[in-house]
Amino acid sequence: xxxxxxxxxxxxxxxxxxxxxxxxxxxxxxxxxxxxxxxxxxxxxxxxxxxxxxxxxxxxxxxxxxxxxxxxxxxxxxxxxxxxxxxxxxxxxxxxxxxxxxxxxxxxxxxxxxxxxxxxxxxxxxxxxxxxxxxxxxxxxxxxxxxxxxxxxxxxxxxxxxxxxxxxxxxxxxxxxxxxxxxxxxxxxxxxxxxxxxxxxxxxxxxxxxxxxxxxxxxxxxxxxxxxxxxxxxxxxxxxxxxxxxxxxxxxxxxxxxxxxxxxxxxxxxxxxxxxxxxxxxxxxxxxxxxxxxxxxxxxxxxxxxxxxxxxxxxxxxxxxxxxxxxxxxxxxxxxxxx
Ligand code: DON
Numbered sequence: 001x002x003x004x005x006x007x008x009x010x011x012x013x014x015x016x017x018x019x020x021x022x023x024x025x026x027x028x029x030x031x032x033x034x035x036x037x038x039x040x041x042x043x044x045x046x047x048x049x050x051x052x053x054x055x056x057x058x059x060x061x062x063x064x065x066x067x068x069x070x071x072x073x074x075x076x077x078x079x080x081x082x083x084x085x086x087x088x089x090x091x092x093x094x095x096x097x098x099x100x101x102x103x104x105x106x107x108x109x110x111x112x113x114x115x116x117x118x119x120x121x122x123x124x125x126x127x128x129x130x131x132x133x134x135x136x137x138x139x140x141x142x143x144x145x146x147x148x149x150x151x152x153x154x155x156x157x158x159x160x161x162x163x164x165x166x167x168x169x170x171x172x173x174x175x176x177x178x179x180x181x182x183x184x185x186x187x188x189x190x191x192x193x194x195x196x197x198x199x200x201x202x203x204x205x206x207x208x209x210x211x212x213x214x215x216x217x218x219x220x221x222x223x224x225x226x227x228x229x230x231x232x233x234x235x236x237x238x239x240x241x242x243x244x245x246x247x248x249x250x251x252x253x254x255x256x257x258x259x260x261x262x263x264x265x266x267x268x269x270x271x272x273x274x275x276x277x278x279x280x281x282x283x284x285x286x287x288x289x290x291x292x293x294x295x296x297x298x299x300x301x302x303x304x305x306x307x308x309x310x311x312x313x314x315x316x317x318x319x320x321x322x323x324x325x326x327x328x329x330x331x332x333x334x335x336x337x338x339x
Contacts (some may be wrong), residue, residue, distance in 0.1 A: 020292050024322060026064055026072045033317040034062045034074040043301030043309035046281040051179035054304075055081065055283065055300040061221035062314050064322075065229040066293040069238040077221040077261040081298055082176045085117060087162065087214040088139040089261065090227060093253040094161040095133075097245040100148050101252055107199070108133045108141050112260045117306060118186055120193065128197025134260040134278065136211075137190050143214065144200045144207035146213030147240070151206040158214045167240040169219045176282075177216035184212055219284065221298040228286040228294020256290055265305045273316050274325030285311030289324040 020026065038060060047053035061077035096104050113122035113131040123130065123137050130138035148154035163170045191204030219227075230237045231254060234247035245253075251274060257276035262269040269277060275295075277287035283300030285308045295318055297311030319325050 006256050020066055020322060026066065026070070026169050026322070027074075027319045028118070029318065030062055030064050030072045030074045033314040034060065034322070036317055037062070037297075037299070037310040037314035038075075038111065040310055040313055041301065043303055045283070045300045046302055046306065049176070049180045049183060049248060049281070051175050052082075052282055052300075054291055057301050059283075060299040060310055061297065063225040063296050064318065065222070065223045065225040065238065065296075067229060067233040067238050067291065069229075071222060071225070071239075072223060073225075074193075075221075076298065079298060080173075080218045080220050081282040081284060081300070082173050082215060082280070083162075083219045084215045084225065084282045085134070085136075085139070086219075086278045086280040086284050086286055087158075087217060088134050088142070089231075089253060089257055089278040089286070090162050090165050091139070091158055091214055092142050092256065093165075093231070093245050093249050094158065095142050095145055096249045096252055101248070104133075104142075104145070107145060107201070110128060110256050110259065112264070112266055114264055117263050118190070120186075120190060123190065123193055123197075126290050128194065130194065130199060132256060132260040134256065136187055138209050140187065140191050140204070140207050141194055141200055141209045144202040144204070149180040151202075151210050154202075155210045155213055159217065160212065161212070161244070162217060162227070164240075164242060164244045165217060165230050165237065166223040167226050167237050167242075168223065170219060170223070172213055172216050173218045174216075178216065179212055180212050181209070184208065187211065215280075221284075221296045222298030224284055224286045224298070225294045228288045228296055230294070231288045232290055232292055232294050234291075247298065250290075254290060257288070262307050263305050265303070265307060269307075273312075273319045274327045275315075275318045277315065279307040279311070281306050283308045283311070285315065287315050287319075289319075289322070290326065292324060293322075 176272035194200040235245040287295040299310035
């Protein structure tokens with residue numbers, strides 16, 4: 001079943017998910033979530049990209065930006081880190097905006113692979129199809145599809161686009177870029193494997209290089225929360241007021257994040273938190289409460305799937321405390337809506 005076959009026009013296209021519950025002291029809830037998660041020190045800092053191993057494992061920032069542009073921050077929200085896989089969500093949104101729903105659906109896909117983010121086996125099992133844009137194969141294929149007549153043009157489009165999501169000019173961390181470039185043989189192999197299946201639309205080495213650069217962009221937890229809030233607010237950055245992508249693109253991107261944003265742990269994540277989210281191996285985690293807010297955490301210790309441990313605990317608390325779980329409902333009888 002495809003969107004083109006539905007032909008329902010604009011009827012029912014706008015999601016109405018309610019607002020942040022009134023009377024909530026969001027600053028206090030964010031502080032409580034931070035204090036709870038701070039007690040946990042399980043997990044390990046990523047080290048397969050050598051420079052990431054140097055991160056201070058105790059850093060922990062937590063930030064909520066609501067769709068009115070209110071910023072609620074606690075802890076190390078100004079600490080900079082490389083965005084890593086979280087870039088995949090926003091680059092995917094930029095691609096959907098440029099190419100449209102159908103073409104991106106066909107080439108990159110939207111289904112969870114059930115495998116690790118850098119799995120080669122998943123590509124083979126899917127006949128060369130990358131599966132979804134959140135695993136490395138799908139992200140490299142996504143980057144290769146971006147408009148631009150050179151790798152440099154595609155890179156500049158990504159940097160400028162992600163900067164619009166964040167509301168400030170983002171810069172690359174040259175040290176992270178160099179460290180990953182020296183150790184990304186696996187991603188280069190994935191690029192070539194995609195090429196062998198005719199699944200990549202530009203030179204694979206160039207696509208992997210642009211992908212490595214996008215992963216090396218520096219953000220802090222506040223930036224990430226603004227980026228998430230832009231997806232929560234139908235594509236308009238609630239701090240700058242700029243439209244970055246269309247509301248349809250946000251809807252599609254959030255659906256993909258719900259299915260695959262935390263890789264093979266996406267089911268558990270959705271079960272516990274009930275919101276679309278995306279993690280990165282430097283310890284960033286962004287979560288989107290549609291129509292309400294963006295949530296971002298930075299804490300470098302990761303679980304075995306590459307997801308921030310403190311970030312997950314803090315986000316679970318926030319989702320419960322702020323009533324953000326998109327699957328939660330109450331009977332309209334018990335609310336007294338009916339006469
Ligand atoms: O390609 C890589 O392996 C890294 N640049 C990004 C991986 C990543 O962030 C996985 N997320 N949790």
